[in-house]
Amino acid sequence: xxxxxxxxxxxxxxxxxxxxxxxxxxxxxxxxxxxxxxxxxxxxxxxxxxxxxxxxxxxxxxxxxxxxxxxxxxxxxxxxxxxxxxxxxxxxxx
Amino acid sequence: xxxxxxxxxxxxxxxxxxxxxxxxxxxxxxxxxxxxxxxxxxxxxxxxxxxxxxxxxxxxxxxxxxxxxxxxxxxxxxxxxxxxxxxxxxxxxxxxxxxxxxxxxxxxxxxxxxxxxxxxxxxxxxxxxxxxxxxxxxxxxxxxxxxxxxxxxxxxxxxxxxxxxxxxxxxxxxxxxxxxxxxxxxxxxxxxxxxxxxxxxxxxxxxxxxxxxxxxxxxxxxxxxxxxxxxxxxxxxxxxxxxxxxxxxxxxxxxxxxxxxxxxxxxxxxxxxxxxxxxxxxxxxxxxxxxxxxxxxxxxxxxxxxxxxxxxxxxxxxxxxxxxxxxxxxxxxxxxxxxxxxxxxxxxxxxxxxxxxxxxxxxxxxxxxx
Numbered sequence: 042x043x044x045x046x047x048x049x050x051x052x053x054x055x056x057x058x059x060x061x062x063x064x065x066x067x068x069x070x071x072x073x074x075x076x077x078x079x080x081x082x083x084x085x086x087x088x089x090x091x092x093x094x095x096x097x098x099x100x101x102x103x104x105x106x107x108x109x110x111x112x113x114x115x116x117x118x119x120x121x122x123x124x125x126x127x128x129x130x131x132x133x134x135x
Numbered sequence: 136x137x138x139x140x141x142x143x144x145x146x147x148x149x150x151x152x153x154x155x156x157x158x159x160x161x162x163x164x165x166x167x168x169x170x171x172x173x174x175x176x177x178x179x180x181x182x183x184x185x186x187x188x189x190x191x192x193x194x195x196x197x198x199x200x201x202x203x204x205x206x207x208x209x210x211x212x213x214x215x216x217x218x219x220x221x222x223x224x225x226x227x228x229x230x231x232x233x234x235x236x237x238x239x240x241x242x243x244x245x246x247x248x249x250x251x252x253x254x255x256x257x258x259x260x261x262x263x264x265x266x267x268x269x270x271x272x273x274x275x276x277x278x279x280x281x282x283x284x285x286x287x288x289x290x291x292x293x294x295x296x297x298x299x300x301x302x303x304x305x306x307x308x309x310x311x312x313x314x315x316x317x318x319x320x321x322x323x324x325x326x327x328x329x330x331x332x333x334x335x336x337x338x339x340x341x342x343x344x345x346x347x348x349x350x351x352x353x354x355x356x357x358x359x360x361x362x363x364x365x366x367x368x369x370x371x372x373x374x375x376x377x378x379x380x381x382x383x384x385x386x387x388x389x390x391x392x393x394x395x396x397x398x399x400x401x402x403x404x405x406x407x408x409x410x411x412x413x414x415x416x417x418x419x420x421x422x423x424x425x426x427x428x429x430x431x432x433x434x435x436x437x438x439x440x441x442x443x444x445x446x447x448x449x450x451x452x453x454x455x456x457x458x459x460x461x462x463x464x465x466x467x468x469x470x471x472x473x474x475x476x477x478x479x480x481x482x483x484x485x486x487x488x489x490x491x492x493x494x495x496x497x498x499x500x501x502x503x504x505x
Binding site for chain 1: 302
């Protein structure tokens with residue numbers, strides 16, 4: 042875990058040096074999440090994550106890449122550094 | 136100079152379609168940066184050709200005529216849409232020259248193949264997209280070939296195109312470092328198309344679908360022409376040609392699969408064999424190359440007899456083959472009838488192909504009482 046964080050720091054530094062970096066951070070554990078449903082008259086608060094599952098979002102990177110091929114290569118490196126899978130999605134309107 | 140009217144038949148248009156479709160779609164894709172527009176306008180241009188050529192005659196350069204017609208249609212459509220839509224954005228699309236300059240040697244069709252076989256797309260989507268965009272098969276044709284609903288194929292293609300656009304999958308030949316991996320990915324798609332034709336997995340279908348094997352060969356030939364120094368591509372083409380050459384001898388008159396050693400060699404296609412060997416000879420000379428070549432292995436399907444024979448020759452004593460069919464044959468030769476029978480039963484259970492089932496059933500029935 043310690044090594045994963047160190048490797049992720051190195052990877053993040055590289056993203057910044059090479060100009061891909063926009064923002065990145067890790068998230069606190071999913072167990073500390075609060076789900077808010079504001080669609081009704083009164084907001085409903087629920088303790089715990091939106092979806093109970095073995096896999097949850099541990100953090101995210103926002104990067105700027107010219108195309109998916111570049112994004113996928115960076116994602117593979119990030120995944121290797123943080124010891125987790127990375128889902129790649131493009132912003133709808135960049 | 137235009138050809139006389141009577142010579143313009145459906146056949147001419149079909150031939151131009153076969154030869155020019157991929158190029159037209161590829162050129163339009165680069166020009167407009169949109170697979171949807173490219174596909175629809177190419178199809179429209181061919182529809183116009185079907186209408187006009189029989190009366191006007193075939194233009195001297197049919198491919199250029201189709202491209203120009205499709206190009207005009209695309210611009211008309213974008214103009215129409217720009218009235219409704221964001222005018223500026225559409226206008227920019229027409230005159231945008233900011234797309235990266237392409238190397239002269241990079242054929243548009245190669246980029247089209249790579250985008251259709253992109254690893255970020257599901258394998259089923261890659262197959263459908265490649266057959267549609269590069270092969271020029273219609274959605275009903277693809278659906279028929281794979282015995283899948285037309286709507287399903289249509290949806291796969293639509294979804295794939297939407298993902299390419301939304302995820303910004305680039306329209307280009309992969310970088311040198313990615314090229315070998317990506318080429319293997321393309322070969323996997325072509326091999327799966329070939330294999331579905333070679334030994335269709337559906338018991339309701341005829342045993343060998345030459346439309347699919349021939350289409351796979353056509354696409355692999357195209358890839359080979361575009362990547363002439365790639366040994367993997369030449370190797371797969373050789374494998375396909377040598378396999379296809381034996382097609383006339385592979386199924387008996389009674390619809391049963393004929394194994395390699397029992398085939399009538401006189402029925403093999405000598406021209407394809409010659410071309411296959413020629414293609415194979417283009418491989419690097421290292422003796423290791425052929426055996427270590429990572430051939431894509433579609434799940435559960437049989438590989439060609441060519442590989443099978445080599446593998447069984449290599450199998451050491453005392454080790455039984457893993458495939459039930461090979462296992463059954465070996466057990467039969469060893470005289471272990473009961474075990475052979477069980478293995479044949481298992482193989483029949485797993486086989487989807489009618490000719491293969493007929494072959495296995497005969498072998499099983501040839502076994503004496505246990």
